[in-house]
Amino acid sequence: MSVTIKDVAKKAGVSPSTVSRVLSNHPRISHATSEKVKAIMLEMGYHPNIMAKSLVSKTTHSLGVILPKPAEELFLNTFFMELIRGIVAQANRSGYDVVLSSGSSEQEEVEAVSRLVYGGRIDGAILLYSRKNDPVVDFLSRNHFPAVLVGRSEQHKNIISVDTDNVQAAADATRHLIQMGHQRIGFVSGPPELVVSLDRMEGFKMALNEANLEFHKDWIVEGEFLQESGYRAMSFFMNLPERPTALVVVDDIVSFGILRGLHELGYKVPEDIAIVSFNNIALSELSTPPLSSVDIGIYHLGYTASQALIQAIQEKDPDKLVHQRHIVPHRLILRQSSMFAPSRN
Structure with a gap:
Protein backbone atom coordinates (compact mmCIF):
# COMPACT_ATOMS: atom_id res chain seq x y z
CA MET A 1 0.00 0.00 0.00
CA SER A 2 1.42 3.38 -1.04
CA VAL A 3 2.19 6.10 1.50
CA THR A 4 -0.02 9.20 1.31
CA ILE A 5 0.34 12.82 2.43
CA LYS A 6 -2.04 12.03 5.30
CA ASP A 7 0.27 9.23 6.49
CA VAL A 8 3.26 11.59 6.47
CA ALA A 9 1.28 14.34 8.23
CA LYS A 10 0.10 11.96 10.97
CA LYS A 11 3.61 10.73 11.75
CA ALA A 12 5.05 14.27 11.65
CA GLY A 13 2.31 15.65 13.85
CA VAL A 14 1.30 18.29 11.33
CA SER A 15 -1.62 18.87 9.02
CA PRO A 16 -1.72 17.52 5.43
CA SER A 17 -1.73 21.13 4.20
CA THR A 18 1.59 21.71 6.00
CA VAL A 19 3.09 18.71 4.19
CA SER A 20 1.83 20.17 0.89
CA ARG A 21 3.45 23.51 1.72
CA VAL A 22 6.75 21.74 2.47
CA LEU A 23 6.56 20.08 -0.96
CA SER A 24 6.03 23.45 -2.64
CA ASN A 25 8.79 25.19 -0.59
CA HIS A 26 6.30 27.64 0.92
CA PRO A 27 8.20 30.54 2.57
CA ARG A 28 6.01 30.49 5.70
CA ILE A 29 7.11 26.98 6.65
CA SER A 30 10.01 27.08 9.12
CA HIS A 31 13.28 25.39 8.24
CA ALA A 32 12.94 23.03 11.22
CA THR A 33 9.44 21.89 10.20
CA SER A 34 10.50 21.49 6.59
CA GLU A 35 13.51 19.34 7.51
CA LYS A 36 11.43 17.22 9.89
CA VAL A 37 8.73 16.53 7.30
CA LYS A 38 11.28 15.76 4.57
CA ALA A 39 13.08 13.31 6.87
CA ILE A 40 9.81 11.49 7.56
CA MET A 41 9.00 11.40 3.82
CA LEU A 42 12.35 9.75 3.21
CA GLU A 43 11.88 7.34 6.09
CA MET A 44 8.42 6.30 4.92
CA GLY A 45 9.37 6.17 1.25
CA TYR A 46 6.87 8.84 0.23
CA HIS A 47 7.19 10.21 -3.30
CA PRO A 48 4.87 13.03 -4.39
CA ASN A 49 2.96 12.59 -7.64
CA ILE A 50 4.63 15.36 -9.59
CA MET A 51 2.50 14.92 -12.71
CA ALA A 52 -0.75 15.15 -10.75
CA LYS A 53 0.55 18.17 -8.87
CA SER A 54 1.49 19.86 -12.15
CA LEU A 55 -1.99 19.32 -13.57
CA VAL A 56 -3.58 20.95 -10.53
CA SER A 57 -1.16 23.84 -10.09
CA LYS A 58 -0.32 24.24 -13.80
CA THR A 59 3.35 24.41 -12.84
CA THR A 60 6.18 21.93 -13.38
CA HIS A 61 8.82 23.37 -11.02
CA ASP A 165 28.98 45.66 -17.96
CA ASN A 166 31.00 44.32 -20.88
CA VAL A 167 31.74 47.75 -22.33
CA GLN A 168 33.34 48.89 -19.06
CA ALA A 169 35.08 45.54 -18.53
CA ALA A 170 36.76 45.66 -21.95
CA ALA A 171 37.73 49.28 -21.42
CA ASP A 172 39.35 48.37 -18.09
CA ALA A 173 41.34 45.56 -19.70
CA THR A 174 42.52 47.83 -22.52
CA ARG A 175 43.41 50.68 -20.17
CA HIS A 176 45.64 48.34 -18.19
CA LEU A 177 47.66 47.51 -21.32
CA ILE A 178 47.88 51.21 -22.19
CA GLN A 179 49.13 51.98 -18.67
CA MET A 180 51.79 49.30 -19.14
CA GLY A 181 53.06 51.30 -22.12
CA HIS A 182 51.47 49.48 -25.05
CA GLN A 183 50.37 51.55 -28.02
CA ARG A 184 49.79 48.79 -30.58
CA ILE A 185 46.93 46.75 -29.15
CA GLY A 186 44.90 44.13 -31.00
CA PHE A 187 41.55 42.55 -30.18
CA VAL A 188 40.49 38.91 -30.54
CA SER A 189 36.69 38.96 -30.62
CA GLY A 190 33.93 36.39 -30.50
CA PRO A 191 31.26 35.79 -33.17
CA PRO A 192 30.05 39.18 -34.50
CA GLU A 193 26.36 38.25 -34.10
CA LEU A 194 26.73 38.02 -30.30
CA VAL A 195 26.02 41.17 -28.30
CA VAL A 196 28.87 40.39 -25.88
CA SER A 197 31.32 40.63 -28.80
CA LEU A 198 29.89 44.00 -29.82
CA ASP A 199 29.96 45.38 -26.27
CA ARG A 200 33.54 44.30 -25.60
CA MET A 201 34.62 45.74 -28.93
CA GLU A 202 32.96 49.03 -27.98
CA GLY A 203 34.82 49.14 -24.66
CA PHE A 204 38.10 48.37 -26.43
CA LYS A 205 37.58 51.22 -28.89
CA MET A 206 36.53 53.57 -26.10
CA ALA A 207 39.78 53.03 -24.19
CA LEU A 208 41.88 53.51 -27.34
CA ASN A 209 40.05 56.73 -28.12
CA GLU A 210 40.60 58.05 -24.58
CA ALA A 211 44.35 57.50 -25.02
CA ASN A 212 44.37 58.97 -28.56
CA LEU A 213 45.54 55.62 -29.95
CA GLU A 214 44.60 54.55 -33.46
CA PHE A 215 42.13 51.72 -34.00
CA HIS A 216 43.60 49.30 -36.57
CA LYS A 217 41.10 47.04 -38.35
CA ASP A 218 44.02 44.77 -39.29
CA TRP A 219 44.53 44.03 -35.60
CA ILE A 220 40.98 42.68 -35.10
CA VAL A 221 40.23 38.96 -35.46
CA GLU A 222 36.81 37.33 -34.97
CA GLY A 223 36.18 33.68 -34.14
CA GLU A 224 34.42 31.17 -31.90
CA PHE A 225 34.95 30.75 -28.16
CA LEU A 226 37.33 27.85 -28.77
CA GLN A 227 41.07 27.21 -28.44
CA GLU A 228 41.40 26.73 -32.19
CA SER A 229 40.12 30.27 -32.79
CA GLY A 230 42.93 31.61 -30.62
CA TYR A 231 45.49 29.44 -32.37
CA ARG A 232 44.40 30.75 -35.78
CA ALA A 233 44.33 34.35 -34.50
CA MET A 234 47.91 34.02 -33.25
CA SER A 235 49.05 32.79 -36.69
CA PHE A 236 47.37 35.78 -38.30
CA PHE A 237 48.97 38.34 -35.97
CA MET A 238 52.46 36.85 -36.18
CA ASN A 239 52.40 37.08 -39.99
CA LEU A 240 51.57 40.79 -40.07
CA PRO A 241 54.35 43.15 -41.22
CA GLU A 242 53.59 45.26 -38.13
CA ARG A 243 51.99 43.31 -35.33
CA PRO A 244 50.48 44.47 -32.01
CA THR A 245 52.54 44.22 -28.83
CA ALA A 246 49.46 43.37 -26.75
CA LEU A 247 46.08 41.68 -27.18
CA VAL A 248 42.70 41.93 -25.48
CA VAL A 249 41.15 38.47 -25.91
CA VAL A 250 37.42 37.85 -25.55
CA ASP A 251 37.69 34.56 -23.62
CA ASP A 252 40.27 32.60 -21.58
CA ILE A 253 39.81 29.45 -23.67
CA VAL A 254 40.68 31.46 -26.80
CA SER A 255 43.75 32.80 -24.98
CA PHE A 256 44.95 29.25 -24.31
CA GLY A 257 45.03 28.68 -28.07
CA ILE A 258 47.06 31.87 -28.51
CA LEU A 259 49.53 30.80 -25.80
CA ARG A 260 49.92 27.39 -27.41
CA GLY A 261 50.64 28.87 -30.82
CA LEU A 262 53.11 31.44 -29.49
CA HIS A 263 54.98 28.76 -27.57
CA GLU A 264 55.28 26.59 -30.68
CA LEU A 265 56.81 29.50 -32.61
CA GLY A 266 59.23 30.40 -29.83
CA TYR A 267 57.60 33.69 -28.78
CA LYS A 268 57.33 34.69 -25.13
CA VAL A 269 54.38 36.13 -23.21
CA PRO A 270 54.44 38.91 -22.09
CA GLU A 271 57.89 39.87 -23.46
CA ASP A 272 56.92 39.52 -27.15
CA ILE A 273 53.20 40.03 -26.77
CA ALA A 274 51.08 40.77 -23.66
CA ILE A 275 47.61 39.29 -23.15
CA VAL A 276 44.57 40.26 -21.08
CA SER A 277 41.59 37.94 -21.30
CA PHE A 278 38.05 37.47 -19.95
CA ASN A 279 36.19 35.14 -17.56
CA ASN A 280 39.00 34.21 -15.11
CA ILE A 281 38.21 30.51 -15.21
CA ALA A 282 40.12 28.31 -12.76
CA LEU A 283 42.69 27.25 -15.37
CA SER A 284 43.68 30.84 -16.16
CA GLU A 285 46.01 31.06 -13.16
CA LEU A 286 47.53 27.65 -14.02
CA SER A 287 48.47 28.48 -17.61
CA THR A 288 52.04 29.31 -18.69
CA PRO A 289 52.30 32.17 -18.00
CA PRO A 290 49.29 32.76 -15.71
CA LEU A 291 46.68 34.86 -17.53
CA SER A 292 45.57 38.34 -16.56
CA SER A 293 41.81 38.05 -16.87
CA VAL A 294 38.60 39.96 -16.15
CA ASP A 295 36.59 38.05 -13.54
CA ILE A 296 32.94 38.49 -14.52
CA GLY A 297 31.52 36.32 -11.73
CA GLU A 315 5.35 37.17 -9.43
CA LYS A 316 1.60 37.83 -9.73
CA ASP A 317 2.08 41.25 -11.34
CA PRO A 318 4.34 40.87 -14.43
CA ASP A 319 4.49 44.68 -14.89
CA LYS A 320 6.76 44.89 -11.84
CA LEU A 321 9.43 42.91 -13.72
CA VAL A 322 9.60 44.98 -16.92
CA HIS A 323 13.05 46.41 -17.77
CA GLN A 324 14.79 44.50 -14.97
CA ARG A 325 18.51 44.34 -15.68
CA HIS A 326 20.83 42.81 -13.11
CA ILE A 327 24.50 43.77 -13.45
CA VAL A 328 27.07 41.47 -11.84
CA PRO A 329 30.27 43.37 -10.89
CA HIS A 330 33.55 42.54 -12.62
CA ARG A 331 37.18 42.95 -11.58
CA LEU A 332 40.46 42.74 -13.44
CA ILE A 333 42.79 40.07 -12.04
CA LEU A 334 46.38 40.92 -12.99
CA ARG A 335 48.87 38.11 -13.56
CA GLN A 336 52.10 37.56 -15.44
CA SER A 337 50.69 37.56 -19.01
CA SER A 338 50.35 41.37 -19.05
CA MET A 339 52.88 42.56 -16.47
CA PHE A 340 55.66 43.66 -18.80
CA ALA A 341 56.34 47.08 -20.34
CA PRO A 342 57.28 46.93 -24.04
CA SER A 343 60.78 48.09 -24.89
CA ARG A 344 59.57 49.81 -28.04
CA ASN A 345 56.32 50.55 -29.84
Whole structure:
Protein backbone atom coordinates (compact mmCIF):
# COMPACT_ATOMS: atom_id res chain seq x y z
CA MET A 1 0.00 0.00 0.00
CA SER A 2 1.42 3.38 -1.04
CA VAL A 3 2.19 6.10 1.50
CA THR A 4 -0.02 9.20 1.31
CA ILE A 5 0.34 12.82 2.43
CA LYS A 6 -2.04 12.03 5.30
CA ASP A 7 0.27 9.23 6.49
CA VAL A 8 3.26 11.59 6.47
CA ALA A 9 1.28 14.34 8.23
CA LYS A 10 0.10 11.96 10.97
CA LYS A 11 3.61 10.73 11.75
CA ALA A 12 5.05 14.27 11.65
CA GLY A 13 2.31 15.65 13.85
CA VAL A 14 1.30 18.29 11.33
CA SER A 15 -1.62 18.87 9.02
CA PRO A 16 -1.72 17.52 5.43
CA SER A 17 -1.73 21.13 4.20
CA THR A 18 1.59 21.71 6.00
CA VAL A 19 3.09 18.71 4.19
CA SER A 20 1.83 20.17 0.89
CA ARG A 21 3.45 23.51 1.72
CA VAL A 22 6.75 21.74 2.47
CA LEU A 23 6.56 20.08 -0.96
CA SER A 24 6.03 23.45 -2.64
CA ASN A 25 8.79 25.19 -0.59
CA HIS A 26 6.30 27.64 0.92
CA PRO A 27 8.20 30.54 2.57
CA ARG A 28 6.01 30.49 5.70
CA ILE A 29 7.11 26.98 6.65
CA SER A 30 10.01 27.08 9.12
CA HIS A 31 13.28 25.39 8.24
CA ALA A 32 12.94 23.03 11.22
CA THR A 33 9.44 21.89 10.20
CA SER A 34 10.50 21.49 6.59
CA GLU A 35 13.51 19.34 7.51
CA LYS A 36 11.43 17.22 9.89
CA VAL A 37 8.73 16.53 7.30
CA LYS A 38 11.28 15.76 4.57
CA ALA A 39 13.08 13.31 6.87
CA ILE A 40 9.81 11.49 7.56
CA MET A 41 9.00 11.40 3.82
CA LEU A 42 12.35 9.75 3.21
CA GLU A 43 11.88 7.34 6.09
CA MET A 44 8.42 6.30 4.92
CA GLY A 45 9.37 6.17 1.25
CA TYR A 46 6.87 8.84 0.23
CA HIS A 47 7.19 10.21 -3.30
CA PRO A 48 4.87 13.03 -4.39
CA ASN A 49 2.96 12.59 -7.64
CA ILE A 50 4.63 15.36 -9.59
CA MET A 51 2.50 14.92 -12.71
CA ALA A 52 -0.75 15.15 -10.75
CA LYS A 53 0.55 18.17 -8.87
CA SER A 54 1.49 19.86 -12.15
CA LEU A 55 -1.99 19.32 -13.57
CA VAL A 56 -3.58 20.95 -10.53
CA SER A 57 -1.16 23.84 -10.09
CA LYS A 58 -0.32 24.24 -13.80
CA THR A 59 3.35 24.41 -12.84
CA THR A 60 6.18 21.93 -13.38
CA HIS A 61 8.82 23.37 -11.02
CA SER A 62 11.25 23.00 -13.92
CA LEU A 63 13.40 25.66 -15.59
CA GLY A 64 14.52 25.36 -19.19
CA VAL A 65 18.13 26.30 -19.96
CA ILE A 66 18.59 27.04 -23.65
CA LEU A 67 22.11 26.25 -24.82
CA PRO A 68 23.53 28.34 -27.68
CA LYS A 69 24.91 25.42 -29.72
CA PRO A 70 25.13 21.61 -29.64
CA ALA A 71 26.18 20.45 -26.17
CA GLU A 72 29.27 18.57 -27.37
CA GLU A 73 30.74 21.85 -28.67
CA LEU A 74 29.39 23.99 -25.86
CA PHE A 75 31.07 22.09 -23.05
CA LEU A 76 34.51 22.53 -24.59
CA ASN A 77 34.35 25.95 -22.90
CA THR A 78 34.23 25.77 -19.09
CA PHE A 79 32.48 29.16 -18.98
CA PHE A 80 29.16 27.46 -19.72
CA MET A 81 29.72 24.68 -17.21
CA GLU A 82 30.34 27.23 -14.45
CA LEU A 83 27.32 29.26 -15.56
CA ILE A 84 25.07 26.19 -15.46
CA ARG A 85 26.51 25.24 -12.05
CA GLY A 86 25.25 28.57 -10.69
CA ILE A 87 21.84 28.11 -12.31
CA VAL A 88 21.41 24.59 -10.93
CA ALA A 89 22.54 25.57 -7.41
CA GLN A 90 19.86 28.25 -7.07
CA ALA A 91 17.20 26.18 -8.84
CA ASN A 92 17.73 23.20 -6.53
CA ARG A 93 17.73 25.46 -3.50
CA SER A 94 14.31 26.76 -4.58
CA GLY A 95 12.88 23.33 -5.39
CA TYR A 96 13.19 23.54 -9.18
CA ASP A 97 14.66 21.04 -11.62
CA VAL A 98 16.63 22.11 -14.70
CA VAL A 99 15.98 20.94 -18.25
CA LEU A 100 18.71 21.52 -20.85
CA SER A 101 17.85 22.09 -24.50
CA SER A 102 19.92 22.91 -27.59
CA GLY A 103 19.88 22.89 -31.36
CA SER A 104 22.46 22.99 -34.13
CA SER A 105 20.75 25.96 -35.80
CA GLU A 106 18.52 28.88 -34.82
CA GLN A 107 15.52 27.09 -36.33
CA GLU A 108 16.23 23.94 -34.29
CA GLU A 109 16.59 26.06 -31.15
CA VAL A 110 13.17 27.66 -31.73
CA GLU A 111 11.61 24.25 -32.34
CA ALA A 112 13.17 22.83 -29.17
CA VAL A 113 11.99 25.79 -27.06
CA SER A 114 8.49 25.65 -28.55
CA ARG A 115 8.21 21.96 -27.60
CA LEU A 116 9.14 22.79 -24.01
CA VAL A 117 6.76 25.76 -23.81
CA TYR A 118 3.74 24.34 -25.66
CA GLY A 119 4.24 20.96 -24.03
CA GLY A 120 4.00 22.57 -20.59
CA ARG A 121 7.31 21.00 -19.57
CA ILE A 122 8.91 24.13 -18.05
CA ASP A 123 7.75 27.19 -16.10
CA GLY A 124 10.38 29.56 -17.50
CA ALA A 125 13.50 29.72 -19.65
CA ILE A 126 17.08 30.96 -19.29
CA LEU A 127 19.04 31.84 -22.42
CA LEU A 128 22.80 31.56 -21.98
CA TYR A 129 23.66 34.03 -24.73
CA SER A 130 22.44 37.20 -26.42
CA ARG A 131 22.38 37.54 -30.20
CA LYS A 132 21.26 40.24 -32.57
CA ASN A 133 17.80 39.50 -34.01
CA ASP A 134 17.38 36.39 -31.88
CA PRO A 135 14.36 34.27 -32.97
CA VAL A 136 14.27 32.43 -29.62
CA VAL A 137 13.86 35.71 -27.72
CA ASP A 138 11.23 36.75 -30.29
CA PHE A 139 9.30 33.52 -29.65
CA LEU A 140 9.41 33.84 -25.85
CA SER A 141 8.37 37.52 -25.99
CA ARG A 142 5.44 36.83 -28.34
CA ASN A 143 4.17 34.14 -25.99
CA HIS A 144 4.73 36.28 -22.85
CA PHE A 145 6.65 33.35 -21.39
CA PRO A 146 8.83 33.99 -18.30
CA ALA A 147 12.42 34.25 -19.49
CA VAL A 148 15.80 35.59 -18.42
CA LEU A 149 18.62 36.44 -20.77
CA VAL A 150 22.25 36.09 -19.71
CA GLY A 151 23.50 39.11 -21.60
CA ARG A 152 21.77 42.10 -23.18
CA SER A 153 19.08 42.21 -25.85
CA GLU A 154 19.23 44.99 -28.43
CA GLN A 155 15.66 44.41 -29.67
CA HIS A 156 13.71 43.39 -26.55
CA LYS A 157 14.20 45.94 -23.80
CA ASN A 158 11.46 44.37 -21.66
CA ILE A 159 13.13 40.99 -21.19
CA ILE A 160 14.76 40.38 -17.81
CA SER A 161 18.53 40.20 -18.20
CA VAL A 162 21.56 39.33 -16.09
CA ASP A 163 24.78 40.70 -17.43
CA THR A 164 28.27 42.08 -16.93
CA ASP A 165 28.98 45.66 -17.96
CA ASN A 166 31.00 44.32 -20.88
CA VAL A 167 31.74 47.75 -22.33
CA GLN A 168 33.34 48.89 -19.06
CA ALA A 169 35.08 45.54 -18.53
CA ALA A 170 36.76 45.66 -21.95
CA ALA A 171 37.73 49.28 -21.42
CA ASP A 172 39.35 48.37 -18.09
CA ALA A 173 41.34 45.56 -19.70
CA THR A 174 42.52 47.83 -22.52
CA ARG A 175 43.41 50.68 -20.17
CA HIS A 176 45.64 48.34 -18.19
CA LEU A 177 47.66 47.51 -21.32
CA ILE A 178 47.88 51.21 -22.19
CA GLN A 179 49.13 51.98 -18.67
CA MET A 180 51.79 49.30 -19.14
CA GLY A 181 53.06 51.30 -22.12
CA HIS A 182 51.47 49.48 -25.05
CA GLN A 183 50.37 51.55 -28.02
CA ARG A 184 49.79 48.79 -30.58
CA ILE A 185 46.93 46.75 -29.15
CA GLY A 186 44.90 44.13 -31.00
CA PHE A 187 41.55 42.55 -30.18
CA VAL A 188 40.49 38.91 -30.54
CA SER A 189 36.69 38.96 -30.62
CA GLY A 190 33.93 36.39 -30.50
CA PRO A 191 31.26 35.79 -33.17
CA PRO A 192 30.05 39.18 -34.50
CA GLU A 193 26.36 38.25 -34.10
CA LEU A 194 26.73 38.02 -30.30
CA VAL A 195 26.02 41.17 -28.30
CA VAL A 196 28.87 40.39 -25.88
CA SER A 197 31.32 40.63 -28.80
CA LEU A 198 29.89 44.00 -29.82
CA ASP A 199 29.96 45.38 -26.27
CA ARG A 200 33.54 44.30 -25.60
CA MET A 201 34.62 45.74 -28.93
CA GLU A 202 32.96 49.03 -27.98
CA GLY A 203 34.82 49.14 -24.66
CA PHE A 204 38.10 48.37 -26.43
CA LYS A 205 37.58 51.22 -28.89
CA MET A 206 36.53 53.57 -26.10
CA ALA A 207 39.78 53.03 -24.19
CA LEU A 208 41.88 53.51 -27.34
CA ASN A 209 40.05 56.73 -28.12
CA GLU A 210 40.60 58.05 -24.58
CA ALA A 211 44.35 57.50 -25.02
CA ASN A 212 44.37 58.97 -28.56
CA LEU A 213 45.54 55.62 -29.95
CA GLU A 214 44.60 54.55 -33.46
CA PHE A 215 42.13 51.72 -34.00
CA HIS A 216 43.60 49.30 -36.57
CA LYS A 217 41.10 47.04 -38.35
CA ASP A 218 44.02 44.77 -39.29
CA TRP A 219 44.53 44.03 -35.60
CA ILE A 220 40.98 42.68 -35.10
CA VAL A 221 40.23 38.96 -35.46
CA GLU A 222 36.81 37.33 -34.97
CA GLY A 223 36.18 33.68 -34.14
CA GLU A 224 34.42 31.17 -31.90
CA PHE A 225 34.95 30.75 -28.16
CA LEU A 226 37.33 27.85 -28.77
CA GLN A 227 41.07 27.21 -28.44
CA GLU A 228 41.40 26.73 -32.19
CA SER A 229 40.12 30.27 -32.79
CA GLY A 230 42.93 31.61 -30.62
CA TYR A 231 45.49 29.44 -32.37
CA ARG A 232 44.40 30.75 -35.78
CA ALA A 233 44.33 34.35 -34.50
CA MET A 234 47.91 34.02 -33.25
CA SER A 235 49.05 32.79 -36.69
CA PHE A 236 47.37 35.78 -38.30
CA PHE A 237 48.97 38.34 -35.97
CA MET A 238 52.46 36.85 -36.18
CA ASN A 239 52.40 37.08 -39.99
CA LEU A 240 51.57 40.79 -40.07
CA PRO A 241 54.35 43.15 -41.22
CA GLU A 242 53.59 45.26 -38.13
CA ARG A 243 51.99 43.31 -35.33
CA PRO A 244 50.48 44.47 -32.01
CA THR A 245 52.54 44.22 -28.83
CA ALA A 246 49.46 43.37 -26.75
CA LEU A 247 46.08 41.68 -27.18
CA VAL A 248 42.70 41.93 -25.48
CA VAL A 249 41.15 38.47 -25.91
CA VAL A 250 37.42 37.85 -25.55
CA ASP A 251 37.69 34.56 -23.62
CA ASP A 252 40.27 32.60 -21.58
CA ILE A 253 39.81 29.45 -23.67
CA VAL A 254 40.68 31.46 -26.80
CA SER A 255 43.75 32.80 -24.98
CA PHE A 256 44.95 29.25 -24.31
CA GLY A 257 45.03 28.68 -28.07
CA ILE A 258 47.06 31.87 -28.51
CA LEU A 259 49.53 30.80 -25.80
CA ARG A 260 49.92 27.39 -27.41
CA GLY A 261 50.64 28.87 -30.82
CA LEU A 262 53.11 31.44 -29.49
CA HIS A 263 54.98 28.76 -27.57
CA GLU A 264 55.28 26.59 -30.68
CA LEU A 265 56.81 29.50 -32.61
CA GLY A 266 59.23 30.40 -29.83
CA TYR A 267 57.60 33.69 -28.78
CA LYS A 268 57.33 34.69 -25.13
CA VAL A 269 54.38 36.13 -23.21
CA PRO A 270 54.44 38.91 -22.09
CA GLU A 271 57.89 39.87 -23.46
CA ASP A 272 56.92 39.52 -27.15
CA ILE A 273 53.20 40.03 -26.77
CA ALA A 274 51.08 40.77 -23.66
CA ILE A 275 47.61 39.29 -23.15
CA VAL A 276 44.57 40.26 -21.08
CA SER A 277 41.59 37.94 -21.30
CA PHE A 278 38.05 37.47 -19.95
CA ASN A 279 36.19 35.14 -17.56
CA ASN A 280 39.00 34.21 -15.11
CA ILE A 281 38.21 30.51 -15.21
CA ALA A 282 40.12 28.31 -12.76
CA LEU A 283 42.69 27.25 -15.37
CA SER A 284 43.68 30.84 -16.16
CA GLU A 285 46.01 31.06 -13.16
CA LEU A 286 47.53 27.65 -14.02
CA SER A 287 48.47 28.48 -17.61
CA THR A 288 52.04 29.31 -18.69
CA PRO A 289 52.30 32.17 -18.00
CA PRO A 290 49.29 32.76 -15.71
CA LEU A 291 46.68 34.86 -17.53
CA SER A 292 45.57 38.34 -16.56
CA SER A 293 41.81 38.05 -16.87
CA VAL A 294 38.60 39.96 -16.15
CA ASP A 295 36.59 38.05 -13.54
CA ILE A 296 32.94 38.49 -14.52
CA GLY A 297 31.52 36.32 -11.73
CA ILE A 298 30.34 33.44 -13.94
CA TYR A 299 28.81 31.38 -11.13
CA HIS A 300 27.06 34.48 -9.78
CA LEU A 301 25.68 35.26 -13.26
CA GLY A 302 24.06 31.82 -13.39
CA TYR A 303 22.83 31.95 -9.79
CA THR A 304 21.30 35.41 -10.31
CA ALA A 305 19.68 34.37 -13.60
CA SER A 306 18.01 31.40 -11.90
CA GLN A 307 16.92 33.57 -8.97
CA ALA A 308 15.47 36.25 -11.26
CA LEU A 309 13.56 33.68 -13.34
CA ILE A 310 12.00 32.00 -10.31
CA GLN A 311 10.94 35.44 -9.05
CA ALA A 312 9.35 36.16 -12.44
CA ILE A 313 7.51 32.83 -12.42
CA GLN A 314 6.12 33.46 -8.94
CA GLU A 315 5.35 37.17 -9.43
CA LYS A 316 1.60 37.83 -9.73
CA ASP A 317 2.08 41.25 -11.34
CA PRO A 318 4.34 40.87 -14.43
CA ASP A 319 4.49 44.68 -14.89
CA LYS A 320 6.76 44.89 -11.84
CA LEU A 321 9.43 42.91 -13.72
CA VAL A 322 9.60 44.98 -16.92
CA HIS A 323 13.05 46.41 -17.77
CA GLN A 324 14.79 44.50 -14.97
CA ARG A 325 18.51 44.34 -15.68
CA HIS A 326 20.83 42.81 -13.11
CA ILE A 327 24.50 43.77 -13.45
CA VAL A 328 27.07 41.47 -11.84
CA PRO A 329 30.27 43.37 -10.89
CA HIS A 330 33.55 42.54 -12.62
CA ARG A 331 37.18 42.95 -11.58
CA LEU A 332 40.46 42.74 -13.44
CA ILE A 333 42.79 40.07 -12.04
CA LEU A 334 46.38 40.92 -12.99
CA ARG A 335 48.87 38.11 -13.56
CA GLN A 336 52.10 37.56 -15.44
CA SER A 337 50.69 37.56 -19.01
CA SER A 338 50.35 41.37 -19.05
CA MET A 339 52.88 42.56 -16.47
CA PHE A 340 55.66 43.66 -18.80
CA ALA A 341 56.34 47.08 -20.34
CA PRO A 342 57.28 46.93 -24.04
CA SER A 343 60.78 48.09 -24.89
CA ARG A 344 59.57 49.81 -28.04
CA ASN A 345 56.32 50.55 -29.84
